[in-house]
Amino acid sequence: MTAARSPHRHLLGIASLGREEIEALLEAADGFVELNRRSDKKLALLRGLTQINLFFESSTRTRTSFELAGKRLGADVVNMSVGVSAIKKGETLIDTAMTLNAMHPDILVVRHHDSGAVALLARHVRCAVINAGDGTHEHPTQALLDALTIRRRRGRIAGLLVAICGDIAHSRVARSNILLLTRLGARVRLVAPPTLLPAGMDRQYGVETFHDMRAGLEGADIVMMLRLQSERMQGSFVPSLREYFHFFGLTWEKLAAARPDALIMHPGPMNRGVEIDGVVADDIDRSAILDQVEMGVAVRMACLDFLTRDLRAAAA
Ligand code: CP
Secondary structure, X not given: OOOOOOOOOOEOOXXXXXXXXXXXXHHHHHHHHHHHOOOOOOOOOOOOOEEEEEEOOXXXXXXXXXXHHHHHOOOEEEEEEHHHXXXXXXXXXXXXXXHHHOOOOOEEEEEEOOXXXXXXXXXXXXXXXXXXXXXXXXXXXXHHHHXXXXXXXXXOOXXXXXXXXOOOOOOHHHHHHHHHHHHOOOEXXXXXXXXXXXXXXXXXXXXXXXXXXHHXXXXXXXXXXXXXXXXXXXXXXXXXXXXXXXHHXXXXXXXXXXXXXXXXXXXXXXXXXXXXXXXXXXOOOOEOHHHHHHHHHHHHHHHHHHXXXXXXXXXX
């Protein structure tokens, strides 16, 4: 594992990470993958530190993997359930942040439905804050775990052609992946109906855009599918789910336009029969979806490690 230290107090997005920092995090995460496959998975790196997971939105993968990551590194981990917290009694985000801050946590892992809410919260606490997904803005640890998955399955990221398909408009996963993959030298295509692909993203991010699946998947090394984020939609963006699957759902027939060994990815949760055919998602040779889940724990361990190195050095 590299001895590099993060110059950032928080991890709020990929936008603020340089190529070297991303690569150092991926190197460290690679080491944690091997640790996680052993029967004894425990280290004492974060012993004495307190991690609070504060999720204002539902989550299976991110919340569980952050909990496992903290515990495997020896931290005391508290999962705060918003449903039974004082937020239900009208307490504001800032008051909640300052209340938790008074208990001297060392790391806050926060998911929130509003873009920018995690950065706002970070300004009111003394500890490191990790963005576990904020609105349609960023989901940096998802992009890091996707990059680790690609790197381990393909040996590199530079030069690969990655097609990100589906609801780009409402996806923080798409935004973080576009930033990370282009920074590491991949070519990125966005494939979606016009209603789900904001105009100008090609110029803004230096990517290609397509409204036709077969054209967008032509020659792709990686096919990354996204679900329709209906919880962020106001109004109707697709005529019907049946029609959406017909034109934009990943089937073997559409996948045939990609490279013969193209890797299938999905951040989860999946909606089978909407953005992806279940038989494609379950193909054990082509689908890396469960690899992504495994890499999530390792990447989050690397992030916790990096963000607490100065704190641990000061305490030593
Ligand atoms: N990919 C992802 O963020 O999944 P969860 O919503 O289950 O955390």
